Structure formats: structure tokens, C-alpha cells
Amino acid sequence: MPQALEGSQALARAVAMCRPQVVAAYPITPQTHIVEGIARLVADGQFECEMVSVESEHSAASVALGAAVAGSRAYTASASQGILLMAEVLYDIAGLRVPLVMTCANRALSGPLNIWNDQQDSMSMRDSGWIQLYCATNQEAVDTTIQAFRIAERCELPVMVCVDGFTLTHTLEPLEIPAQEQVDSFLPPYRFRHGLDPAEPRSLGTLVGPEHFTEVRHAHHQALLRAQAEIAQADADWGAVSGRQYGGLLEVRGDADSGLGILTLGSVLGTLEDAMDEDPGLPRARFLKLRSFRPFPAQALREACAGLDTLIVLERALSPGAGGIVGPEVQAALAQLPTRPRVHNFAAGLGGRDLSLDLYARLVTAATSEGDPAPFAIIDADPSLLPEEDR
Amino acid sequence: MNEQPVYSLDTLRSRQPRFRGLESGHRACQGCGEALAARLTTEAAGPDVVVANATGCLEVFSTPWPQSAWRLPWVHSVFGNVAAVAAGMEAALKQQGRATQVVAFAGDGGTFDIGFQALSGMMERGHNVLFVCFDNEAYMNTGVQRSGSTPHAAMTTTSPPGKVRMGKRHMKKDILSIIAAHHIPYAATASVAYTSDLRKKVRRAMDTEGASFLQIHSPCPLGWGHDGAATIEVARLAVQTGLFPIIEMERGELIGTLPIREPRPVSDYLRLQNRFRHLFADDYRARKELEHLQAIADRNIERFELRGIRPESYDTEGADTVHRGGDRWA
Numbered sequence: 255m256p257q258a259l260e261g262s263q264a265l266a267r268a269v270a271m272c273r274p275q276v277v278a279a280y281p282i283t284p285q286t287h288i289v290e291g292i293a294r295l296v297a298d299g300q301f302e303c304e305m306v307s308v309e310s311e312h313s314a315a316s317v318a319l320g321a322a323v324a325g326s327r328a329y330t331a332s333a334s335q336g337i338l339l340m341a342e343v344l345y346d347i348a349g350l351r352v353p354l355v356m357t358c359a360n361r362a363l364s365g366p367l368n369i370w371n372d373q374q375d376s377m378s379m380r381d382s383g384w385i386q387l388y389c390a391t392n393q394e395a396v397d398t399t400i401q402a403f404r405i406a407e408r409c410e411l412p413v414m415v416c417v418d419g420f421t422l423t424h425t426l427e428p429l430e431i432p433a434q435e436q437v438d439s440f441l442p443p444y445r446f447r448h449g450l451d452p453a454e455p456r457s458l459g460t461l462v463g464p465e466h467f468t469e470v471r472h473a474h475h476q477a478l479l480r481a482q483a484e485i486a487q488a489d490a491d492w493g494a495v496s497g498r499q500y501g502g503l504l505e506v507r508g509d510a511d512s513g514l515g516i517l518t519l520g521s522v523l524g525t526l527e528d529a530m531d532e533d534p535g536l537p538r539a540r541f542l543k544l545r546s547f548r549p550f551p552a553q554a555l556r557e558a559c560a561g562l563d564t565l566i567v568l569e570r571a572l573s574p575g576a577g578g579i580v581g582p583e584v585q586a587a588l589a590q591l592p593t594r595p596r597v598h599n600f601a602a603g604l605g606g607r608d609l610s611l612d613l614y615a616r617l618v619t620a621a622t623s624e625g626d627p628a629p630f631a632i633i634d635a636d637p638s639l640l641p642e643e644d645r
Numbered sequence: 646m647n648e649q650p651v652y653s654l655d656t657l658r659s660r661q662p663r664f665r666g667l668e669s670g671h672r673a674c675q676g677c678g679e680a681l682a683a684r685l686t687t688e689a690a691g692p693d694v695v696v697a698n699a700t701g702c703l704e705v706f707s708t709p710w711p712q713s714a715w716r717l718p719w720v721h722s723v724f725g726n727v728a729a730v731a732a733g734m735e736a737a738l739k740q741q742g743r744a745t746q747v748v749a750f751a752g753d754g755g756t757f758d759i760g761f762q763a764l765s766g767m768m769e770r771g772h773n774v775l776f777v778c779f780d781n782e783a784y785m786n787t788g789v790q791r792s793g794s795t796p797h798a799a800m801t802t803t804s805p806p807g808k809v810r811m812g813k814r815h816m817k818k819d820i821l822s823i824i825a826a827h828h829i830p831y832a833a834t835a836s837v838a839y840t841s842d843l844r845k846k847v848r849r850a851m852d853t854e855g856a857s858f859l860q861i862h863s864p865c866p867l868g869w870g871h872d873g874a875a876t877i878e879v880a881r882l883a884v885q886t887g888l889f890p891i892i893e894m895e896r897g898e899l900i901g902t903l904p905i906r907e908p909r910p911v912s913d914y915l916r917l918q919n920r921f922r923h924l925f926a927d928d929y930r931a932r933k934e935l936e937h938l939q940a941i942a943d944r945n946i947e948r949f950e951l952r953g954i955r956p957e958s959y960d961t962e963g964a965d966t967v968h969r970g971g972d973r974w975a
Contacts (some may be wrong), residue, residue, distance in 0.1 A: 275740040275845035276733060304736035309766030316722060316763065320697065322735025323720050326740060328733070346722050450718035450734070452745055454695045459721035462706035 256428040261392040261417065264429055265357060266291025268396040270301035271437040272403045274329040276321035278306040278314045281338040283369045284419035285359035289331060292402035303526040315343035317327035318354050322347075323458055325449040327403065328354040333419060334361035337375040341382070343414075348383030349474065350459050353446060354413075356384075357399065360520065360570075361419040361521075362605040370606020371419040373520060374571040377547075377579050383474050385413040385481055386548040387517040392422050393429040394500050398545075400437055401488040407444045408488075409481040416547075418521040418570075420606065436495050478549040485546050501543060502553035506558050509538035515558075515565040515595060516617065517584060522570065522602075522609055529614030537618050539566075544580065552587035559588060562595035566621045568633075570603045577630030579599075596621075600633040607634055664692050664716075671714035672706040676873025678837045678863030678880060679703055679779040683750065685840055686777055686861070687717060689847035693745050695734055696720070699727035699755030702786045703779065717917045725759035727751045728767035728776055735772045746851060749776045753794035754784050756860075757818050768827040768856040775857045776849045781865040782817070789868040793818040797941070798890070798934040799920045801868070806923040811934050816941075824858045825897040831857040833893040833901075837864070838881035842891065842903060870919020882914035887942035890949045904953030908946055911939045 259267075265288050269277070277296075295301035304321070308314045314330045321328040332340060337358060347354065358376045362368040375571040376386055387404060389395040395417045402413040449454065462470055486502030493499030507523075508516075508530065516526060516539045523543050530536055531614055542558050542565075544551075561564060567581040572641075576582070581599030588594040598621040603609045616633055637645045658665075666687020671681035672807035682704055687694070696719040698704050704721045707714040713793040722730050731749035738745050749767075751760050764776060783801045784790040791804040796817045800806050804813035824832045831853040842860060850857035866873040866882050884903065885891040886912060891903035912935060915921035924931045924938075946952055 276736045278733060278736075304740045306732060306736050306770065308729065308732075309762060309769070312726055313732075313763050313766055316726035316729030317733035317736065319722055320720070320730035320735075321737040322733075323730075324695065324734040324737035324741075326737035328737070342723050343726060350722075447706045450720060452693050452695065452718055455716055455718045457708050457713035457715050459704075460710045460713060461705050462710040467709055 255436070256430055256460055258426055258428050259431070260287065260424060260426050261422045262287030262359075262424065263291045264392055264396050264431060265399060265417070265423075266295060267431055268399045269329055269578045270295050271432065271434055272329070272400055272441055273327065274303055275326035276304045276306065276318065276328045278308050278310045278317035278321070278328070278330050279332070280308050280314045280336060282311065282333050284361055284371070284423045285331050285333040285336070285357065287423060288357055288359065290608055299313060308641070311340040312343060315340035315347065318356070319343060319347050319350075319352055321355045321624070322352045322446055325445050325451070327444055329356070330354070331357040331359065333359040334363055334369075334375045335379070336362065337379060339378065344379055344384060345382045346459070347412050349470070351448070351474065351477065352412060353410050355399065355402045355406055356412065356414050356514055358414050358416045360416055368605040371421050372570045372604045372606065373416065373418070376414060376416045377511070377571040379414070380548060380579065383411070383478065384548065385409070385411055385478065385485070387485070388416045388544065389412065389422065389547055390521055390523045390543055392425065392427055393498065395422060396429060396431065397492060397496060397498050397500065400440060401492050403441055404488050405481065405484050409477060410447070410483050411481055416520065418567040421521045430496070430498070432496055440492055440495050478568050482546065482549050482551060500545055503546040504554045504558055505543040505545060506540060507543060508541035510540055512538045512540045513561060513563040514538070514618065515540045515542055515562040517544055517565060517567045517580070518569070519544045519547060519580065520570065522568065525609050525611065526614050529611040532611065535621070536615060539618070547580070550583055550587070553634045555584065555587050555592055559591070563594075564621050565595040565597050566617050567597060567599045568617060569601050571606060572601045572632065581630065599630045601630075602634045604630065609634075663688055666692075666694065666696070666715065666717040667692065667707060668714045668716055672709065673702070674873065676763055676866040676867060676876040677702075678876050679752070679781060681837045681876070682779050682843070682861040682863045684864055685837070685843050686748070686847050686859075689844040690746070690748055690775070690851055691716050692717070694742065694748050697722070697727050697731040697734060697749045699749075699760055700786070701723040701755060703750055703752070705786060713916040718821070722746035724755055726763050727755055727760055728763040728774070731774045731776070732767045732772040735774050739773070747772075749772045749774055751778055752785070752794050753774070753778060753780045753782060757793035757820055765827065768824070768829050768858070771855045773831070773845070775859065778820070778858070778860045779863045780860050781863045781868060783865070783868050785865045785868045794820070796938070798924060798938060798956065800923060801920070811930050812920075812923060813833045820860060820893065821892065825894050827856075829858060830855040831856070831895060834860045834862065834889065834891050834969055835890060836862040836880050836884050836891060838884060839891065839903065846893070868920070870922070871917050875917060879914070879917050879954070882909060882917070885909045886911045886914045887946040887951060888914060888938070890945045890951055892949055899949065902949050902951055905946065906952045906953040908942070908952070909954075911935070911942050
């Protein structure tokens with residue numbers, strides 16, 4: 255039966271159902287309600303774990319790492335500056351192939367200070383070697399969190415579940431919380447194969463010189479590529495348990511026959527779908543919901559683009575001095591197709607700027623207008639707020 | 646030619662007098678105080694231990710993949726987070742109901758400087774972790790740069806003496822006082838020159854429930870510029886001059902000291918090391934710095950009441966030096 259729950263509270267309950275033995279987190283907006291929710295479940299005796307309230311995100315990631323290598327299922331959550339502060343530990347967790355799960359409540363990075371949603375925080379960890387899954391709804395975030403533990407543990411890789419800050423985390427909406435038995439059947443107890451045990455001493459995180467480091471990186475790369483099958487499998491298997499599926503790596507929605515495609519990550523998809531549904535006068539679009547950003551599903555993307563002549567890549571992050579972050583990757587993946595759509599790359603909604611229904615029409619107009627469009631644009635930048643030379 | 650018998654690793658280990666957490670064959674420099682301190686610590690801590698290790702010489706010389714000198718389960722993450730990693734390991738082991746204990750190893754950088762925040766948090770939360778600082782008073786792994794632990798006036802590559810400077814300009818951070826302010830159950834200093842004292846303190850820390858801290862003075866022949874064979878002598882002189890007081894604290898209260906019967910002048914200690922060579926130049930400022938260092942040592946002796954009063958039958962090197970307290974070998 256659906257319940258009306260705030261996204262963060264739903265996530266706290268989903269995490270508890272996965273039975274992590276150690277939870278470490280430091281509060282940061284908009285992630286705070288998740289750790290608060292977990293703390294309340296622990297305080298009420300509804301969830302038994304070692305909850306370590308640390309003194310920084312650097313330590314939150316480190317405690318999770320320590321707990322995982324000591325053989326426990328571990329979880330942490332963060333956002334924005336917190337992700338940056340724990341960056342070196344995140345790289346280390348991935349490089350050491352430590353399985354654990356983190357929620358990233360996506361938020362813009364400073365400066366200037368901005369607490370609202372965009373996705374530059376997790377995008378900045380693109381090359382850390384974590385699996386990154388982006389969620390379009392709170393229901394997807396709940397289900398993806400449960401899947402994430404299984405993916406992490408089977409692939410021996412950390413998984414970051416990216417949830418748009420405020421847009422999802424602070425939004426009350428009806429969703430299904432699975433039964434504990436469903437989660438237990440999907441997620442058996444786990445012990446890290448390479449964990450620390452005095453009976454079988456093992457050195458983790460040793461100094462690795464040039465004669466072996468390349469192979470370490472190669473193996474890490476291969477592990478991420480192989481994880482694609484596991485991500486799709488986890489989604490399918492959880493679908494069999496819960497009745498809900500999200501397309502594995504990438505989901506095609508909207509008008510599958512349309513030659514106009516829009517690729518997005520996260521919660522903006524709902525806005526675009528509503529806009530298209532509400533105005534029959536607008537061109538129809540095929541929506542590509544990119545769920546797995548790392549590993550990047552190049553093959554699935556090429557298949558999903560069959561028959562498209564225009565593809566809009568809309569992202570909620572910016573790489574200053576370059577433009578889009580996802581856009582160039584999409585273009586690179588499509589480059590080897592004999593016939594490929596023209597790709598238009600737009601950023602929108604930076605720092606929490608509201609993405610309203612007219613975004614859809616603006617995107618379609620910009621991408622289908624006459625002439626050679628610019629390779630990249632921030633589509634919702636307001637020229638009247640800009641100095642002359644920046645317009 | 647004589648046939649050399651071939652022993653298996655198990656045979657060699659079974660012939661060792663006691664458990665060794667850090668095996669021989671690692672790549673530390675000759676006379677490395679840290680390697681000795683790590684071996685003594687792991688011997689005393691015993692086999693049912695997991696180790697978290699901060700970045701530094703100890704990590705680098707003991708684990709060049711595919712080799713490892715560790716016989717204990719061991720993990721290295723990054724430079725500044727060893728206390729937090731150890732805290733996570735402790736939380737996990739506690740949740741699993743296991744008796745295995747956690748030891749964290751860091752140099753002075755991972756303790757006094759970059760690792761300080763995580764250390765403070767770990768102590769505040771009272772994790773049952775022994776944090777051991779191998780204090781060699783500079784960043785030795787990166788080539789001898791100054792740290793928060795480098796003594797005043799010492800020469801390092803980032804605090805070189807020159808026409809206007811006389812080595813490091815700042816005081817050595819008083820880490821024990823800062824640790825004491827956390828009111829943890831047990832905190833102590835130790836020296837590689839006083840091995841039974843060191844072992845006793847490790848065992849005491851392991852028996853203590855909650856966070857404990859041990860700062861082990863570990864000379865670095867390379868960084869300090871002394872003969873590798875003189876490591877123990879140098880370490881002992883640091884104690885005997887009062888520059889490195891050996892003390893024990895419970896919940897922030899001083900409970901024990903290693904007294905000095907006849908304190909030696911600091912110049913006896915400084916003269917053996919290149920890092921203080923500039924203090925022996927014929928220079929007014931050098932003399933002032935020597936006086937300053939002597940004053941620091943005198944202040945330590947006064948503050949911790951280190952001056953011993955009676956001869957002690959169990960002293961290791963003559964009746965006129967140190968007193969170990971109690972009547973039994975540790």
C-alpha cells in the first residue's frame with residue numbers, strides 16, 4: 255500500500271531494511287534528513303547498527319571504508335562540499351575495490367555558496383571509479399538503494415545512488431516501502447571476501463609501483479564494465495520481487511517512434527514528460543533516462559538511439575571551460591555509428607533554478623531551429639542578469 | 646661448499662621467540678626507529694589485532710606490492726584518516742561481536758597535523774582503538790620537511806637555517822596536553838630506547854576499554870642526521886635531557902613518569918644530530934637557541950617532576966639514569 259513519505263525518510267527506511275551494520279555520516283544539506291531518519295530509527299530500536307556520527311565527511315567515508323574492510327555492510331550519505339571533502343577517500347574506496355553504498359543528495363558546489371540542486375557534486379567524482387546510479391523519482395531512489403547493496407557486493411565496487419537534492423529528498427509523495435522479507439530475500443547477509451581477519455592476515459592498500467599499477471587500473475576498469483550486467487540483473491531481479499523496474503542501465507520512455515530524443519539524468523525527466531503530455535501541439539520525443547552514468551552504457555545508448563535524427567542531452571551540471579559533462583560522452587559513444595543523430599547539449603537548472611514545463615518547448619525549439627546551433631548552451635541563463643560581455 | 650639448510654617460512658616463524666606483527670625483510674633504513682617501534686608494538690599487542698596504517702614510511706617500507714612484511718591484517722587508506730578508518734573497523738568488529746582489537750599507526754604528520762581532526766573525533770567518540778604515533782619529528786617519507794612535531798630550531802628542508810633563520814621557528818606541538826584534554830582513559834609517551842616500558846604501555850593500552858594513545862619517540866637516522874647505529878643512544882638522550890618526557894596519563898591526569906636522576910645537558914643530545922648542527926656555530930643566535938632548548942628541557946623536568954631521587958636496582962644502564970617505577974620487569 256502506498257504511503258506518503260518525504261524522500262529522505264523513505265530512503266532512511268530503505269537503508270535500514272538493507273541492514274548495514276555500520277552507518278557513518280556527517281550532516282550536510284540536503285542530505286541531513288536521511289541521517290536524521292536513520293538516527294531516529296536507531297534511537298527507537300527499529301534498526302540495529304553501529305551508527306557513527308563523525309566529525310567530517312572525510313571521516314564519514316573513512317569510517318565506512320574501515321567498517322567494510324572489517325567485514326561489515328557499510329553505508330554513508332553526503333552531498334556537495336561533503337563529497338568534495340571526502341573525495342580522496344572516495345577514490346581510495348573505489349581503488350581498493352571496497353563494496354559499500356553512499357547516497358549523494360545532489361547539490362551545487364561552492365562558490366558561490368548554493369545549497370540547491372544540481373549534479374556537479376557527483377559529476378566531479380565521475381572518474382573516481384564508483385558506480386553512479388541516478389534516480390528520477392523517490393520510488394526509484396528507494397528501490398535503487400536496495401539494488402545498490404547487491405551490486406556493490408557482487409561487483410566488489412562502491413555504489414553511489416544519486417538523488418536530486420530537495421526536488422526528491424525533501425518532497426512528500428506517495429510511494430511503496432517494500433516489506434522486510436522482500437529485501438531480505440533479495441539481499442542475503444554479506445561478508446567482504448578480502449576483509450581483514452587475524453586468522454588469515456592480508457595487507458590491503460599496499461604501495462603499488464609502476465610495474466603493477468597499470469594492471470590494477472585495468473582490472474578496476476574491467477570491473478566497472480562488467481558491472482553493467484550486474485546493474486541490469488539487480489534491476490530485473492528486484493523487479494521480480496517488487497514489481498518495479500527502472501530499465502537497468504538506461505530506460506527508453508515517451509514516444510519510441512519519434513526521431514527526436516531527449517537524454518536526461520535524475521528527476522527532470524518527470525517535468526519533461528508532463529510538459530509533453532499536457533500539450534498535444536508540441537513535437538513528441540523519445541526520452542532516454544540515463545540511470546547508470548558510471549559505468550557508461552555506450553552500447554545500450556547506441557541501441558536506444560536507433561532511428562533518431564536529433565538527440566538533446568540535457569544536464570544539470572556544467573564543466574566550466576568545456577560545457578556539458580554527459581553530452582561529450584554521449585557524442586563519443588555515438589561517434590562509431592554509421593548514421594547518428596545530431597547531438598545538442600544543454601545545461602539547465604543549475605544551483606536549483608526551477609525547471610518549469612516550458613523547458614520542454616525551449617529545448618525542442620532550440621534543437622530544431624534553422625541554422626547551425628552552438629554545440630553547448632545553458633538554456634535557462636537569463637541574459638538580463640548578465641554583464642554585456644558574458645551574454 | 647656447505648649445503649645451506651632451507652627452512653620454510655613456518656619453521657622460521659616457529660623459531661621466533663614471540664609473535665611478530667612486522668616481519669623482517671622490510672625495506673626500512675638501517676637504524677630506523679619507527680621500524681623498531683612498530684615491531685615492539687605489534688609484539689606486545691599480540692596476534693588478535695587488526696592494523697590501520699596512515700600513509701608514511703611505515704606503509705611504504707613494509708608493503709611494496711607484491712610483498713608485505715605484515716603478519717597482522719593490515720589496511721592503508723590515505724594520510725589523514727587513519728583514526729577514522731580504525732574507528733570504522735572497531736565499530737564493525739563490535740557490531741559483529743568479535744574480540745579482535747584495533748590498532749592505528751601514524752607518523753607525526755598523521756597525528757599532529759593532517760590526521761589530527763580524525764584522531765580528535767575518534768577519541769571524542771571513545772572508540773576502543775589504540776592509536777600509536779611514531780614520532781620522528783618531521784615528514785621523513787617525503788624527504789624531511791617540518792611538521793607540527795618538529796622541535797624548535799631543528800633543520801628540515803622546509804625550515805632550513807640560513808642568514809636570517811635558525812631552523813624551525815615554532816615550538817613542537819604539545820600533543821599530549823591536547824590528547825589529555827579529550828579525557829581518554831589512557832595516553833602515554835614512550836621511547837624506542839626503553840623497550841620494556843614501551844611494551845608495558847602497549848599492553849596497558851590494549852587492556853584499556855576505550856580510546857588510548859601512545860606517542861613513541863622514534864629517531865630517524867636519515868632525517869636527524871645521526872649514525873644508524875646510534876639510534877638508541879640518541880633516543881635515550883632525548884629522554885635523559887628532558888626534551889622528550891616519558892609520561893603516562895589516565896583521563897587527562899598525570900599518573901606516572903620515567904624520572905631522570907642526573908639530567909644531561911641538551912647539547913649532549915643535539916650534538917649527535919646534523920639537524921641541530923647550526924646551533925653549534927660561533928654565533929650569538931645559535932647560543933640563544935641552545936639556551937632556549939635547554940630551557941624547554943628544564944621546564945619539562947620541572948613540569949612533570951622528572952628529577953629522580955633514589956637509586957634503582959632494575960635500571961638498564963647504570964644506577965644513575967632512569968627509574969622505571971615499581972619493582973618488576975614489565
